[in-house]
Amino acid sequence: MVDIIPFEPNHLTGILDLCRDEAWPTFPEAPERALRSLTAPGVVATVALEGTRVIGLAQALTDGVIQAHLSLLATAHDRRGQGIGRRLVTETLRRSGVQRIDLVTDSAEGFYTSMPHRRFAGFRIYTTAGTPQRQPDPPPEPLVDHPGNRKWSRDARRHNDDQRSAIYGS
Numbered sequence: 001m002v003d004i005i006p007f008e009p010n011h012l013t014g015i016l017d018l019c020r021d022e023a024w025p026t027f028p029e030a031p032e033r034a035l036r037s038l039t040a041p042g043v044v045a046t047v048a049l050e051g052t053r054v055i056g057l058a059q060a061l062t063d064g065v066i067q068a069h070l071s072l073l074a075t076a077h078d079r080r081g082q083g084i085g086r087r088l089v090t091e092t093l094r095r096s097g098v099q100r101i102d103l104v105t106d107s108a109e110g111f112y113t114s115m116p117h118r119r120f121a122g123f124r125i126y127t128t129a130g131t132p133q134r135q136p137d138p139p140p141e142p143l144v145d146h147p148g149n150r151k152w153s154r155d156a157r158r159h160n161d162d163q164r165s166a167i168y169g170s
Helices: 009-021 031-039 084-096 109-113 154-168
Strands: 002-006 043-050 053-062 067-075 100-103
Touching: 002 053, 002 084, 009 031, 009 043, 009 053, 009 067, 031 043, 043 084, 053 084, 067 084, 084 100
Parallel strands: 067 100
Antiparallel strands: 002 043, 043 053, 053 067
């Protein structure tokens, strides 16, 4: 059984292991900084636990009212494709108290496009030299049915309302 619960400091070692498995060096390089990041004001961090093993993490920065930014989402390689990432995103969204979460991805577009969404352009701005070189812009994508799209159909709106009710019970 997998439980999705709020982050607690005793989960840090498992989170550092997940980050190492993803080749994300920032948290493992400075565990104390990672702990501060996961417990900072305005942060909602959730973990997926199987027994005592941390098998997933989501971290969002939130204003608590309208929007949040999903900063991290990771699921253990041997547990992918089992709905854990979706549960982490859903629970993080619920706990943040917001209407939407924005995010940037370079490797999981298929996962995120399976959720109700609207695609936006995004950038990651760095503060240090030696960052990755600018990548060419991808070709524009067609609009997805979304409330912000004027061509959004009544059927798509009804489907989205049904999904929201199924997820959030409202």
